[in-house]
Amino acid sequence: MRASTRNRSWDPIQSSAAWWSWVARMSETWWTRSGGATAIASARAEHLAALVKFVRAHSAHYRERWRDVPAGAPLEAFPVVTKSELMADFDAGTSGEPGIFVQDAAALSTYDAMIAVQLGAARLGGRYASGVFGQGGKAALVAARDDHYASIVSWERLTRASPWLSTKSFSVLDPLPQLVKGLNAYQPAFVASYPTMLMLLAEERAMGRLDIEPALLWSGGECMTSGTRADVENAFECPVVNEYGASEALSIAYGCSGGSLHINADCIVLKPVDRDHRPTPPGKTSHTVLLTNLANRVQPLVRYDLGDSVTAKPKPCACGSPLPAIQVEGRRDDIVSMRAADGGTVRLLPLALATVVEEAAGLHRFQILQTAADRLALRLDPKEACDRDAAWSAASQALRTYLARQSLENVAVTLERDLPARADPRTGKLRQVCVVCADARAVH
Structure with a gap:
């Protein structure tokens, strides 16, 4: 079982300071948000002015980029920065590669505080207390388990700072029956994972194979639709906390009962823009968004092109929150249903398939296509600089090893050399895992 409970050393002095x-x-955060939109705007302006002053004094990179921006200029006057530009100092700045992002202690405390206020605003504090005191405080994370993932870093921080929680992490690469068995044995009060994994677990619970009764579910890392959220909440009979974040800012927005995501606008500036970085009006889907993280100073991000496509809601949210509401048009990869040699069906998480390829071959722009009920094809991006033969060899071997662990030794893996990776025409984002054949969609 690839689940682990880390041996945590709780430092009471360090934890007390963090607390x-x-x-x-x-x-x-609570007082600011209780003051409504005016108080939120005032806090945002104060934090922005302090950040700009700090960055001008301490960042040679931004100081050079801002040399023509006068003091007191509005945020829109500052130049846009990109991941490749910022990552140049880390020698990892090519397009499509993941970035290296560092958060300071103050930023982490701010993210944690925003989450706590969100739980209170959603009246979920009772659910949390019930899980801690009534169900033993067991929490399970089902995710990609390598430490460089933002979700794992946040999880390890939570475990160190919360000695009253009993925590265990489970790998998304484990076969689903093995994962279900582990969760049944652990009986968590809280489960955190990706929307696609929560959907698979909801189906397992509906079929009677997963027998857990969590007090609260946590979703992040992918786009969660309102339909998926409703299905998961109905299956588990408990609320889902839907968090929108990134490695650049761990808590950008949170989901409300009405299905919207509300920007943490006192500490985050998120501006929807078109291809030329011009503002897009409410109700229109943006090409990307410009992120300014007001909480983090160790690696400042000011007008940073995050790459996500969002739509700002034109009307106030029915939930009554004073925070601006958005809808994220995230990449929606397909859950893959493969036919095993014995005729049974094995469901594979898209993020698990993508993780296998990324870690084995060092690729970050590719597509995995299900072309038949027992066939996968790998499509490489010709723009990504790599030794294609070596990348294909490493990726295909890793995929076959992963498939064998899922009892899918019969599934063939092929390479499509001549087809470029295509972006989703609706979102403009590259879908990494796609079902493209009718017989594969018919597998249940």
């Missing part, structure tokens, strides 16, 4: 920092930021 008081969290309390201070939670109090500030």
Whole structure:
């Protein structure tokens, strides 16, 4: 079983300092948001002015980029920065590669405080207390388990700071029956994972194979539709906390009961823009968004092209939140249903398939296509600089090893050399895992 409970050393002095920092930021966040849109805008302006002053004084990179921007200029006057530009100093700045992002302690405390305030605003504090005191405080994370993933870093921080929680992480690469068995044995009160994995677990519960009764579910890392959220909540009979974040800013927005995502606008500036970085009006889907993270100073991000496509809601949200509401048009990869040699069906998580290829071959722009009920094809991006033969050899071997662990030794893996990776025409984002054949969609 590829699940682990880390041996945590709880430092009471360090944890006490972090706790008081969290309390201070939670109090500030609560008071700001209770003051409504005017108080939120005032706090945002104050934080932005302080960040710009700090960055001008301490960042040679931004100081050079901002040399023609006068003091007191509005945020829109500052130049846009990109991942490749910022990653040049890390020698990892080619298009399509993941970035290296660092968060300071103050930023982490701010993210934690915002989450706590969100739980209170959604009246989920009772659910959390019930899970801690009534169900033993067991929490399970089902995710990609390598430490460089933002979800794992956040999870490890939570375990160190919360000695009252019993925590265990499970790998998305494990076969689903093995994962279900582990969760049944652990009986978590809280489960955090990706929307696609929560959907698979909801189906397992509906079929009677997964027998857990969590008090609260946490979703992140992928786009969660309102339909998926409703299905998961109905299956588990408990709320889902839907969080929108990124490695660049761990908590950008959170989901409300009405299905919208609300930007943490007191600490985050998120501007929907078109291809030329001009503002897109509410109700129109953007090409990308410009992120300014007001909470983090160790690696400042000011007007950073995040790459996500969002739509700002033109009307106030029915939930009553004063925070601006958006809809994220995230990449929607397909859950893959493969036919095993014995005629049974094995469901594969898209993120698990993508993780296998990324880690084995070092690729970050590719597509995995299900072309038949027992066939996968790998499509490489010709623009990505790599030794294609070596990349194909490593990726195909890793995929076959992963498929064998899922009892899918019969599934063939092929390479499509001549077809470029195509972006989703609706979102403009590259879909990494796609079902493209009718007989594959008919497998259940």
